[in-house]
């Protein structure tokens with residue numbers, strides 16, 4: 414089974430409070446984009462989880478793909494089942510586009526089918542959130558207005574424009590941003606209807622810029638072309654464009670020191686679309 418594992422954008426990100434355990438209450442809209450890693454799953458009978466190739470700097474046992482597979486292990490129908498997973502990575506890490514969380518969710522979805530675990534999507538999302546706050550959105554697979562730490566999801570259908578996405582050459586630590594004492598944590602909560610109509614801002618922007626001059630430069634460069642935004646805790650910044658051609662025109666002038674992609678917003682995760690097709694093809 415081969416499945417895409419897409420990135421997400423936070424169309425805005427408000428921080429509305431801080432919990433006693435240090436985690437933050439957020440309001441955000443998540444939307445998927447068609448920029449994806451690819452994961453290939455091969456069933457084995459050896460009771461093992463194996464993963465290739467290694468991600469530089471990430472031990473296999475720390476890889477969210479491996480961790481997700483291990484979470485599902487006790488739920489296998491057949492206790493000798495194993496899996497070999499092969500990863501083709503395209504999504505930059507530490508970019509605020511959720512690649513690791515997406516990989517974990519794709520693994521949960523694939524193995525739930527291949528190992529016949531028969532867990533519901535909410536049950537998979539509950540397992541996933543123990544590994545990362547962004548995993549439930551990728552498990553549920555629809556664009557959403559999210560609250561809590563990202564687990565309370567209401568389906569929304571934002572516009573699906575072409576985006577120009579830039580990755581400044583730096584890695585932002587989510588933990589560092591959320592522990593900064595100057596982070597704004599008191600944005601008043603808004604209603605979902607307000608969020609869709611008027612959008613919002615990203616409370617992390619100021620702090621991310623303070624720690625990462627490369628993000629500052631890319632953000633203000635893109636802002637010359639329109640309403641540029643930071644996704645998550647960065648480092649990626651993005652701009653919704655009128656058309657593919659407009660995105661292409663801006664991309665042609667983008668300084669070469671930044672990676673750039675033209676991608677399209679999607680309100681259904683490409684993982685779910687591909688998994689549905691796979692299931693239809695493999696039903697007797």
Ligand SMILES: C[C@@](CO)(OP(=O)(O)O)[C@H](O)COP(=O)(O)OP(=O)(O)OC[C@H]1O[C@@H](n2ccc(N)nc2=O)[C@H](O)[C@@H]1O
Pocket residue numbers: 423426435436437438439508509510511514544545546547548561562563587588591592644645646647
């Ligand atoms: C803030 C978001 C928005 O999408 O940023 P990005 O990581 O995508 O940039 C995410 O919710 C991040 O989700 P994820 O990357 O899965 O975070 P986790 O691994 O759960 O947490 C990393 C660290 O961020 C902090 N954290 C994360 C989420 C949250 N709601 N409050 C927090 O304070 C905690 O300090 C935690 O130790």
Ligand SMILES: Nc1ncnc2c1ncn2[C@@H]1O[C@H](COP(=O)(O)OP(=O)(O)O)[C@@H](O)[C@H]1O
Pocket residue numbers: 468471475476477478505506507508509510511512513514515516517587645647648
């Ligand atoms: N399969 C994976 N893909 C990407 N990152 C992973 C993976 N497994 C573990 N990680 C770790 O998670 C961190 C955050 O990665 P990622 O989700 O891509 O970024 P972000 O949360 O900024 O969107 C990485 O720096 C890496 O150390």
